[in-house]
Amino acid sequence: MEIRLIRDGEVADLAAITVTAYEALFDDLGDYRQELADVADRAERAAVLVAVSDGRVLGGVTYVPGADNPYAEFDDPDAAGIRMLAVDPAGRARGAGTALVRACVDRARGEGRRRVVLHSTDRMAAAQRIYVREGFARAPERDWEPEPGLVLCGYLLDLA
Secondary structure, three states: OEEEEOOHHHHHHHHHHHHHHHHOOOOOOOOHHHHHHOHHHHHHHOEEEEEEEOOEEEEEEEEEOOOOOOOOOOOOOOEEEEEEEEEOHHHHOOOHHHHHHHHHHHHHHHOOOOEEEEEEOOOOHHHHHHHHHOOOEEOHHHOEEEEOOEEEEEEEEEOO
16 A cells, blocks of 8 residues: 555545545535545645555545644644545555554654644544554544534644
8 A cells, every 4th residue: 555645636536535434424514525525625735645555545634734724723833733534445444544644643753743633523433543543642622613513522642
């Protein structure tokens, strides 16, 4: 399996994987569906990494390089972020999610970031297992509620 930046011909595949993964967790994505599907915009403004095997996209993640990025859900100037981790069911037993998270952490270290932050929900148990296994800790002080009833739980990995 190869982890690398997304290529133009893979944008539609990752958009479908991401939307499908989130639809499996939430009854109604509302306006967030469009944001999830807009992989091209994320790739222009942040870094979209994909896990690829035998020419097939297994999953992807958005790496947010800093608090000044439009995709940042944090204001910590020493942090990088992880957003929209999604893996096709065919890639889940192959470690694609873990490999994508590790690639984001490696990228943050390489850029001299002191922390990696992310948000998750109680419905994302599989992703949370990856985060904890990779050293992330719950950071309740980073929790927020972008809309009534949707609590995003903060996670933090200290790289210092």
